[in-house]
Amino acid sequence: MGIWVYLAAGWVLLVALYGLVTSRNLIHAIGCLAVAQSSTYLLLLAVGYRRGATAPVYSDLIPGTRPVVDPVVQALALTDVVVGATVTALLLALTIQLRKRHHTVDPQGLTGLKG
Amino acid sequence: MTARTRLVMFLVATTVIAAFFTAACTEVPRFGSDFHPYGQRAVTAALAHRTANVVSSVNFDIRAFDTLGEESILFTTVLGATLLLRLARDEREHPPAAERVLPTTRLFGTVLMPITLVVGVYIVAHGQLSPGGGFQGGVVLATALHLAYVAADYRVLERIRPLTVLDVADSLAAASFTIIGLAGLIAGGAFLKNVLPLGTFNQITSGGTLPVLNAAVGVEVASGLIVLLAHFLDQAVEITDSDSQEAH
Numbered sequence: 549m550g551i552w553v554y555l556a557a558g559w560v561l562l563v564a565l566y567g568l569v570t571s572r573n574l575i576h577a578i579g580c581l582a583v584a585q586s587s588t589y590l591l592l593l594a595v596g597y598r599r600g601a602t603a604p605v606y607s608d609l610i611p612g613t614r615p616v617v618d619p620v621v622q623a624l625a626l627t628d629v630v631v632g633a634t635v636t637a638l639l640l641a642l643t644i645q646l647r648k649r650h651h652t653v654d655p656q657g658l659t660g661l662k663g
Numbered sequence: 664m665t666a667r668t669r670l671v672m673f674l675v676a677t678t679v680i681a682a683f684f685t686a687a688c689t690e691v692p693r694f695g696s697d698f699h700p701y702g703q704r705a706v707t708a709a710l711a712h713r714t715a716n717v718v719s720s721v722n723f724d725i726r727a728f729d730t731l732g733e734e735s736i737l738f739t740t741v742l743g744a745t746l747l748l749r750l751a752r753d754e755r756e757h758p759p760a761a762e763r764v765l766p767t768t769r770l771f772g773t774v775l776m777p778i779t780l781v782v783g784v785y786i787v788a789h790g791q792l793s794p795g796g797g798f799q800g801g802v803v804l805a806t807a808l809h810l811a812y813v814a815a816d817y818r819v820l821e822r823i824r825p826l827t828v829l830d831v832a833d834s835l836a837a838a839s840f841t842i843i844g845l846a847g848l849i850a851g852g853a854f855l856k857n858v859l860p861l862g863t864f865n866q867i868t869s870g871g872t873l874p875v876l877n878a879a880v881g882v883e884v885a886s887g888l889i890v891l892l893a894h895f896l897d898q899a900v901e902i903t904d905s906d907s908q909e910a911h
Contacts, residue, residue, distance in 0.1 A: 550693060550694065551688040551689060551691075551693070551694065552694070553694045554688040554691065554694065555684075555685060555688060558680075558681065558684045558685070558688070562677050562680065562681065565673070565677070566673065566677075569669055569670065569673045570666070570669075570670065594694055595691070596699070596702065597694060597695050598695060598696070598697060598699060598702075599695035599696075599697075603794070604702070604705075604706060604716075604717035604718060605715060605716045605717065605718070605792075605793060605794060606709075606710070606715040606716075606717070606865070607715040607716070607792045607793050607865055611706075611710055615697070616702070616706060616717070617699075617702070618699040618701065618702030618705075619702055619705050619706065619709070619717035619718045619720075619721050620701045620702055620705050620721055621702075622718045622721075623718050623721035623722045623726060626718070626722060626798060627722075627729065627730075627733050629798075630733055630736070630737060630798055631733070631736060634736050634737055634739075634740035637740055637744055637891055637895075638740055638743050638744060638747075640895070641743070641744045641747040641748050641894070641895070642747060644747070644748065644895075644898055645747055645748075648751070656666075
């Protein structure tokens with residue numbers, strides 16, 4: 549596999565950025581941001597993968613009998629998921645307010661400033 | 664900036680990022696290699712603290728201070744959404760209407776809700792032993808409550824969702840994480856130090872402060888998520904602005 553998994557993570561990030569740049573709808577843009585975030589899950593879990601290894605949980609595994617994948621990056625992926633969910637929630641709340649005050653969700657339609 | 668210039672700028676930036684990222688990837692250890700120095704040390708540290716789930720040990724023991732930041736982010740988001748989605752001066756709140764539900768859907772909700780609640784508590788309580796923990800179990804618990812909305816209507820959900828109690832529970836759970844940390848500072852000399860008895864490996868009481876922190880995070884995530892979703896659902900179900908009022 550070599551480095552292809554890392555490159556796939558980079559590809560997911562760039563596809564999401566393309567979506568963000570060309571987005572005409574803020575809900576769609578938030579979806580793109582979630583995709584960009586998911587590229588980091590892929591990168592983290594790819595970094596932690598170990599060939600022939602199992603999950604780092606010893607409730608049904610005698611320590612030392614089998615190699616396990618890296619638990620540190622899995623914990624980081626959990627943090628990543630939580631942060632992603634909270635960012636999405638806040639952005640959606642902001643979008644609701646924008647729709648109410650400016651009557652549009654098109655980021656390119658948001659040109660005027662309101663006092 | 665026109666859409667065309669933006670796209671050209673994006674393509675230039677993408678080429679640069681892609682080139683440097685690919686160059687960086689050729690230098691990192693290969694995918695699936697045996698070289699995981701941090702992973703090995705985390706496993707040793709988790710086993711020394713008699714915690715079977717190493718991922719939980721990393722989150723709530725080794726990196727507990729980072730998890731304090733993580734749950735503060737969650738708490739701040741709930742605060743932020745409460746502030747952003749409050750009832751504005753030109754908006755009106757309507758009592759939600761009763762809805763007709765298929766009897767089979769109602770039966771599905773009645774059967775599944777207690778099961779989901781038990782699963783949620785199980786996942787929170789066994790965070791130190793098997794995959795799961797406060798964050799995952801908290802989400803399951805919040806989902807269980809919203810089965811009432813799926814299988815009945817919004818009025819039923821409002822009756823089983825004491826928002827004031829959940830607001831207080833959210834704050835108390837967020838504060839208790841810090842208090843457990845301070846207890847570690849007083850008893851062990853370091854913030855969030857694992858000072859409780861470590862128990863027997865692979866038992867529900869193992870891991871010292873880990874199950875306590877898991878429970879605090881479980882309560883916080885469950886109540887925070889219910890409060891967060893309540894504000895979004897209120898926007899969709901109960902609140903109309905003055906413009907749409909006139910259109911009716």
